[in-house]
Amino acid sequence: MAVIWENKWKILLGIILAVIAIVWFILRPYPAGDAAKAALEESAVMEASVHDAIRFIPDEEPLAHLIYYPGGLVEEEAYSYFGEAMAEAGVDVWIIPMPLNLAVLGSSRAEGVLESVGEAPVVIGGHSLGGAMASRFAQEHAERLAGVFFHGAYPDEGGRLDETDLSVLLITAQNDEVMSQDSYREGLGYLSAGALEEEIIAGNHASFGDYGPQRGDGEAGVTHEDAVVEIVDITIEWLTTLR
Incomplete structure (x- = not known):
């Protein structure tokens, strides 16, 4: 027995x-790549009061405060190169870590940032799943935000923004084969007609973060660093319209 x-x-x-x-x-x-790790080591400030958020602080008064939700199963550190570049352009950036690297488990985590920022406009957004969850947060806190941005992402019905006054920026990538184009078009229906759409030529889904190739993605014809230059330029131009 x-x-x-x-x-x-x-x-x-x-x-x-x-x-x-x-x-x-x-x-x-x-995991984060070398460019992201270098940016993290050089410029990041860890904000323990906001779930150990990664913060990049500009040298002068910020043009805006930007809250970033990472893509699903992507380490938050992977967006550090973007965060550093945005800070150099004058934006206060907060990259929010998520439980099990899934924003769906921590969509309310931006609340701590709203209690910590100054008078400059506050925008929230993110990559892929992070963008969808950021739009849900924005819907519930629209009166405290100026805009929402999507990186290879779109809102679902739970994060529809068409009944808010929030400015919206969507940046997609030409070779993105992870994001569903049908779902993206459906998501546009949850936004007002004034949403701004931009595309990174030759970029793919993984171009928005420095974490290497992603399963099921198209091949990028542009480096992450060059993609970030375009993303920053587009974002800064958008942010200047919010002041």
């Missing part, structure tokens, strides 16, 4: 370990 129970426990332990391995594989995040 003891041998039988011992075998059952071995089988149960094997099943548990297999499940853990599968969950780990599925939830394993895309």
Whole structure:
């Protein structure tokens, strides 16, 4: 009898370990690349009061405060190169880490930033799943925000913004094969007619962060660094219209 129970426990332990391995594989995040790590080491400030947010602070009074929600299963550090570049252009940037690297589990985390920023306009947005969750936050806090931006992302019905006065910027990438084009077009229906759409030529879904190739994505014909130059230029031009 003891041998039988011992075998059952071995089988149960094997099943548990297999499940853990599968969950780990599925939830394993895309890590930050070298450019993002360098920016993180050079310029970032960690804000423990806001879930250990990564903050990039400009040298002068900010043009705006920008809250960034990372894409699903992408480490928040991967957006540090973008954050540093935006800060150099005069924007106070907050990159918000998410539980298990999934913004759907932490969509309200931007609340702490709203309690910490100054008088400059505040915008929120993010990449992929992060953008969708940011729009849900924006819908609930529209009176405290000036705009919403989407990087390879779009709102769902739960984050519709067509009944708000928020300015909206959508930046897509020409070779993005991760984002559903049908869902993107549907998402436009949840925005007002004044939403601004821009495209990164030769960019792909992973161009918005420095985390290497993403499964199912198209091939990028532009480096992450060059893509960020375009993204920053587009974003700064948009932000100047909010003041």
